[in-house]
Amino acid sequence: MIRTPLRPLARILRARERGENPDEIEAENRQRRHDVIQDRARRRAEGRLVLMASCFVLAFGTVGVRMGALASSQPSEPRAQVLSAQIISQRSDITDRHGRVLATNLLTHSIYAHPHQMVDPIRAAKGLAKIFPDMDEARLIKDFTGSRKFMWIKRKISPEQMQAVHDIGEPGLLFGPREMRVYPNGHIASHILGGSGFGNEGVNSAEVLGVAGVEKAFDGWLRDPANEGAPLALSIDLTVQSAMEEVLQSGMKVMSAKGAAGVLMEVSTGEIVAMASLPDFDPNDRPRPQLTGDPSDSPLFNRVVQGQYELGSTFKIFPVAQALDLKLINPNTGINGSSPMKIGKYLIHDFHNYGKQLSVTDIIVKSSNVGTVRIAQLLGVERQKDFLQKLGLFQPTPVEMVEAPTGQPLVPSRWPAVTAATVSFGHGLAASPLHLAAAYATLANDGRRVQPTLIHGRARPAGEQVLSPRAAEMAISMLRQVVTRGTAKQAEVEGYEIAGKTGTADKPRPSGGYYKDKVVATFASMFPASDPKYVLIVTLDEPSISNGRGESRTAGMTAVPVAAEMVRRLGPLLGIEPRTDVKLPMIGARFQPRVEPGSDDGIKLVANQ
Template sequence: MSPRVPLRPLARILEARAKGENPDLIERENKHRRHEDMRDRARLRAESRLVVLAGLFALAFGAVGVKMGTIASSDPSEPRAHAAGAAIAAARADITDRNGRILATNLVTHSLYAQPPQMVDPARAAAELARIFPDLDEERLLGWFTGTRKFLWIKKRISPEQKQAVFDIGEPGLLFGPREMRLYPNGTLAAHVLGGARFGQEGVNAAEVIGVAGIEKAFDDRLRDPARAGEPLQLTIDLTVQAAVERVLAGGMTMMNAKGAAAVLMDARTGEVVSLVSLPDFDPNDRPSPLVEGNPSDSPLFNRAVQGLYELGSTFKIFAVAQALDLGLVSPETMIDTRGPLRWGKYSINDFHDYGARLSVTDVIVESSNIGTARIAMQLGAVRQRAFLEALGLTTPTGLELVEAPGAKPLVPANWSELSTMTISYGHGLSASPLHLAAAYATIVNGGTRVMPTLVRDGPIQRGPRVISPETSAIARDMLRQVVTRGTASFGEVPGYEVGGKTGTADKPKERGGGYYEDKVIATFASVFPADDPRYVLVLTLDEPVMTSGREPRRTAGWTAVPVAAEVIRRVAPLLGLKPQIEPLTPTGVTLTSN
């Protein structure tokens, strides 16, 4: 125990005792003085603290006032929530048709994820989730929730109704994250043009949307550019026309028992693709998985109009005739030897019918003579024929703004011999897509200038180089018109609209072993309208069609592709703003006079 410290000064105590005074008074006086000193020091400390606290309050209120003034003087804007970590660019521009109607846009939705350590009743959560989402397995969910995982995705996209149902479970370990998903409000319409999109980089509070095919992938950088998020990508597609073409083509495909179908409707002057259809199709909102085996063309993802490379048969005949006319080798009235068969080595070329010993060049097209076209091609030669087809774009990819287009390079013979020259003249030995054919026909009938197909409206379109003369183009248009009025495409006539075109029926090559099927064809009708001054080209192709409504099966284009194309033209011509031509009334000999 430490010694007691005296409170009284010893000298004064001794002096007080000597004088007979009470020493306790001295002790009380000393204690009182010390208490006063302690109160003074405590008051000074309290006053200092109050001064500091007042200063801090003044600074805080000043900062709040400055911030309020800054906000009041700035432009109003919607507050945004920011997640930790690197920002994910979720914005994506809309895609519209030529008239500004929405083809692809964004929809705000939510994702569902779980944090198992925060779960109260994992078994109940697993059971309720399996009830809300029938595709989820309850046992697997329970294994995840009771395991060692701290985070897991359950659903990348859920509907508002599903979100409410999950919220009603009341499980704190089930959480939602905001999402901006890609929406195609028209479903399957223009599916092969748009392609589709999926989530790329993902976070809890955002996910980027990236294109996987079609326009979405070809223009992915442009659509994801934050600086252009409010600027829609406008296509040349017409939504109404596209819907009409798809509906008619689907009906024709069913009626003709075809395996697949494709159609390309193009502006003959500019190359703008107004409609592009491939059947069967798919819904880009729920894009199917690609095939892992078998023929890619069996997948609904396969774009027959762009990726499909086919021998397009007699539709090629107009190219050989147009080139010969332009070179001055023949005239429309020049007579061509059509006696058959035409032999070259061990091979022979025959016509579908016996057309007699001679046909005029015009009738070679109208009657679709293989022999006559082959003899004209022999006058051209392989070198000139190949150069002409190259000028028409039939030997290289089209350059269309789809990610699939660069891979669709026409199949040309390794050795372009004289036999190849003859067979290619009537559409065998060179495989191209319906889109290639549409662009080539547009070049032939629009006055002879090269057309480059396009799907994007991006400023004025430059006129292409000249391929044939305007005079040759006019003759070719007249020949194509006669094919409809008195030739193999008689079912292609549409009252009020002069239709011209050329049929093509090509045997389908076997996938293995070489050779051709005897009962499978690619039927094509390449049409133009109005024929006197073509505004549009329509190429329609049916894969393995067979019309069974008659006495015997018919597979040729005149019986299958032509009537379907005629119905397409009848439906879309008014939608394109083309007024029907009214035939003048026959004079009656009665004159109307006024009194």
């Protein structure tokens, strides 16, 4: 652009010639220049205003169009996205067979600290130590005044504790929301549920993982969003479970036992209605695993599933039932019961010499070791092993718990004649009470194999027919007579027709041999005998009770009264009406054992010098 001079020489000279003021020429040119500049600035401002107006029109036009589109469309919510986020952050509930909650989730908070943001770290440490007595004040002061930028204080706290921490007023103490697993029934069914803990953790969320029991066995299922939060329904009945634990706890105390186990199973389905192991624990405050000593001393040890016990004379019905099935004997067959019986260098004793003519039924009723061994000899080792294997006594139970594989029965590697003999009356082969329950359920189920389960209502294929219904019926009749006139008279509960077998087995020493004053007492039973619906197993570890004749440890004096009390308590809860047409005397008061002649079903095995 060519600028016009303010004082052009030609015009200045002409103005002087005409006597005009040359300064007016400069003022006129200056005004023109200012007018041009103003016009240019005005045009630039107008352009900017037009651009801004266009942008506003475009923006508001877009919003208007979008609002119009939304107003004319059908309303809908993004359900898949909302539910997916919700399910992932939760863990499905666990319920009993009637839908009562056994495990659920609770919204809580965690506390974490940013020490570098604290105004008064020493005051904060002292305040936390008062709220949480288990925390070390000196340690907190050291951490808060050190170089740490982040630290966890508590993984989960109650609302009262949260308010108390909030009242400290320290900006460096922060809260994070999370869900925790809650077991509203405390100790009840603790070994079944197992417990849970936190996995991956963030300040605003935490992953809840199962650590034992069904919580661990079904961890993936409980966390799977595809289940849409559906609860896991277990086969147990909360009311029956509670009653069993109460009776078992009382029985364990009265019988001065170290531990106790009980399991109640439906015969037709294999569903476990109640299963208890004592001592137990509270899964809301699960104790630490015991790393030394006897595992069974830990409350985490599940005696029903993990316990490996020689279950004594409860095994005697197995070779008898098998021999009945093979038609090698009948209930009235006479067997030589003369005691002692020699096998190699060993002598097998009965506590009474029953003579040369003892019927098969009386072998079970009187719990004769010698008679049972002679029947086992009729079977032979291979047939005996094959039958026990079909009953599931050589493999871990398939119950849905992570502890199940650890309950591998202790099966002899060699089966010489003396091993086959001792196994026939429950020594030399160690299995769990749950193994025994499944085997007795097979007898009660007309000889068809029953597998235990903790899941309610699941369709299961029919088990293998391991015994004829006729042989199973005869075996149950013998077990019924054990209660009416044998070693388990105190198990008679009027109207419930209990059939069962006692077993008292010496406990093996870790270094070899057996203790002389420690036993495992077991009563394996089913009821009602005329149409078995349930199998009940009660096992006491190292029981002992004093009576008029001294101290007794036999199952007939210890486990049997406890089982009888269970049937009295559980029968009505299970909806079983007592058979009023059955008139049988009630023998023995509750938890008041009475010595019966010939009621000791223990064994004695000594080397023949």
